Amino acid sequence: MAKLKSGDFTEPVFKEKMTSRTIKISEGNYKRLLNIAAELQKQREERVSFDDALQVMEAENMDKKKKKLSDLAGRWADMSDEEAGAILKEIYGERRVISRRL
Numbered sequence: 001m002a003k004l005k006s007g008d009f010t011e012p013v014f015k016e017k018m019t020s021r022t023i024k025i026s027e028g029n030y031k032r033l034l035n036i037a038a039e040l041q042k043q044r045e046e047r048v049s050f051d052d053a054l055q056v057m058e059a060e061n062m063d064k065k066k067k068k069l070s071d072l073a074g075r076w077a078d079m080s081d082e083e084a085g086a087i088l089k090e091i092y093g094e095r096r097v098i099s100r101r102l
Contacts, residue, residue: 033057 025033037053076084
């Protein structure tokens with residue numbers, strides 16, 4: 001988890017009507033969510049919800065995803081045909097699994 005800097009996420013991104021839901025998550029995700037909520041609570045000096053912590057996790061994830069396609073240029077220049085074939089096979093296999101779910 002990225003350390004929150006002073007001033008980060010001091011205000012909720014947005015407020016919306018809260019509903020109650022029960023979800024299953026792994027122990028590791030629960031602990032990560034709990035740690036984010038604890039850090040957020042220290043910064044805001046008020047109680048925070050798991051929803052607030054999830055918004056922080058989403059914001060961190062979006063920051064990581066903001067990359068250009070050109071950042072990947074040349075990454076596969078030394079890949080063998082066998083490696084490329086294995087990757088394509090895996091991609092097509094995952095697509096089949098996903099399409100069956102839909």
